[in-house]
Amino acid sequence: MVKLKNSFQRKEKKYALTNKMYHQLRKKLQPYMEEDEYGLHTIISIYFDTQDYEMIRHSLGKPIYKEKFRIRSYGIPQEESTVFLEIKKKVSGVVYKRRVALSYQSAKRYIQKPHSFMLKTTKDQQIKQEIDWLVARKRLEPKVMIAYDRRALFDSDNEDFRITFDFNIRYREEQLSHTLDDQGESVAPEIDVLMEVKALGAYPIWFSEILAELNIYPASFSKYAQTYQRYLYSKGDFQYVI
Numbered sequence: 001m002v003k004l005k006n007s008f009q010r011k012e013k014k015y016a017l018t019n020k021m022y023h024q025l026r027k028k029l030q031p032y033m034e035e036d037e038y039g040l041h042t043i044i045s046i047y048f049d050t051q052d053y054e055m056i057r058h059s060l061g062k063p064i065y066k067e068k069f070r071i072r073s074y075g076i077p078q079e080e081s082t083v084f085l086e087i088k089k090k091v092s093g094v095v096y097k098r099r100v101a102l103s104y105q106s107a108k109r110y111i112q113k114p115h116s117f118m119l120k121t122t123k124d125q126q127i128k129q130e131i132d133w134l135v136a137r138k139r140l141e142p143k144v145m146i147a148y149d150r151r152a153l154f155d156s157d158n159e160d161f162r163i164t165f166d167f168n169i170r171y172r173e174e175q176l177s178h179t180l181d182d183q184g185e186s187v188a189p190e191i192d193v194l195m196e197v198k199a200l201g202a203y204p205i206w207f208s209e210i211l212a213e214l215n216i217y218p219a220s221f222s223k224y225a226q227t228y229q230r231y232l233y234s235k236g237d238f239q240y241v242i
Contacts, residue, residue: 010160012095015195016219022165022193028210033153033163038074042182043166044147045070047224048140055138056228065091068224069134071111071142076181077104083180085110085131100124100131104180111142111177144232145172146223147182148194160200161207165193171227187227194221 017025048069049055059066066089073083085107086099100119102110109116114135119125134140148166155161169191170184188194195216197203203211211217 010095010198010200011093013197013218014221015197015216016191016221017165017193017195017216019192021214021216022195024214025195025210025216028214029153029163032204032206033155036152036154038152040149040151042075042147042149044073044076044145044180044182046142046176046180047144047146048135049143050138050140053143053228053232055140056224059222060225060229065089067134069131069140071107071180072099073104073180079103079105083107085128087127087131087134098127098130100127107180108178142176143173144224144227145176145180145184146170146187146227147184148223155204158204161204162198164196164198166196167193169194169223171231173232185231187223187230188221191221194223 047056048071055066055068059068068088070086070088071083072086073081075081077083081104082101083104084099084101086097089096089098101124102119106117114132119128146169148169150167151165153163153165169187170182171187172184197207
């Protein structure tokens with residue numbers, strides 16, 4: 001069983017696959033990896049940013065350090081379902097995540113009044129204070145919902161090596177404060193499957209050989225960045241040269 005950690009670091013690389021490449025790859029991965037217990041599941045994230053999208057514009061410049069804040073749900077939540085407040089930072093290519101779990105009802109309250117409640121454990125409260133500081137300093141507000149359907153594979157002999165496959169990436173700009181569902185428009189219709197490889201160190205030799213055999217190469221693709229560049233930038237009241 002794969003556990004959802006609250007703090008971790010790793011390197012992540014993206015790969016854009018056709019359906020044919022995806023099925024070829026899944027067949028070759030069968031001796032080495034297995035699908036986690038969640039099967040095909042939906043991930044929904046509400047990304048926060050400044051009024052003029054300062055955080056994603058900074059990220060597009062490929063700086064050494066960048067950060068994002070989002071509320072994330074695994075599946076469409078009910079009032080008492082668990083969701084996560086999550087900071088994602090990237091420093092010199094290494095991804096760091098810190099997040100706290102709370103009910104969907106509390107998360108909606110957080111959007112309206114970030115400082116209205118405390119969390120039970122010292123560690124969770126410490127992470128929440130870090131999130132509170134970022135939200136207050138940047139005056140962050142919910143800007144876009146991004147959802148996708150995911151299958152995740154893991155290697156039982158190497159818990160630090162995981163592969164995810166994302167399908168039907170979609171976005172929505174409206175109804176972000178009171179409704180967390182997966183309804184939205186397609187972000188990148190030309191991409192059948194977005195693969196993400198997560199590892200602490202070098203890839204296993206067998207995986208590198210499979211990628212070479214199938215001519216699969218890394219691609220630069222951020223779901224939030226692509227959504228901003230394709231759909232949000234042209235609509236915004238604030239126009240910047242990137």
